[in-house]
Amino acid sequence: MPAVRSRTDNWRRSLQQIHERNGALEITLPRETSDSGDESGWQNLVWRVRILAMHDDEIVVERPSALGVPMNLNDGVKLVAVMPIGQNR
Numbered sequence: 001m002p003a004v005r006s007r008t009d010n011w012r013r014s015l016q017q018i019h020e021r022n023g024a025l026e027i028t029l030p031r032e033t034s035d036s037g038d039e040s041g042w043q044n045l046v047w048r049v050r051i052l053a054m055h056d057d058e059i060v061v062e063r064p065s066a067l068g069v070p071m072n073l074n075d076g077v078k079l080v081a082v083m084p085i086g087q088n089r
Contacts, residue, residue, distance in 0.1 A: 014083060015059075019051040025061060026082040047071070 018025070028046045047064030054060070059081075064071045073079075 011083070014085060015051075016054065018083060018085075019054050022050065024048045024050045024084075025059070026084055027061070027064065027079045028082075030078055030080050 017023075026046050026048050045066065047066070049061040049064050052060045052062055064073065
């Protein structure tokens with residue numbers, strides 16, 4: 001029987017609390033492999049970005065950067081986000 005955790009069941013509330021506390025999400029690009037099985041190096045980057053605004057259908061975050069250089073991501077790009085809460089993510 002799987003464990004039931006309040007932060008899993010109430011993820012929207014947890015996300016709202018992160019936003020209210022001026023917290024951040026960790027984002028990355030989804031892993032995609034080519035026909036040859038090679039992975040692009042971009043999937044290995046994880047950016048920590050502050051949540052600027054939340055709406056019913058979108059989350060607005062600051063622009064990701066690496067070594068102080070802003071990274072440009074195309075509109076509509078798919079991302080994977082992680083809510084780092086406590087010792088378990």
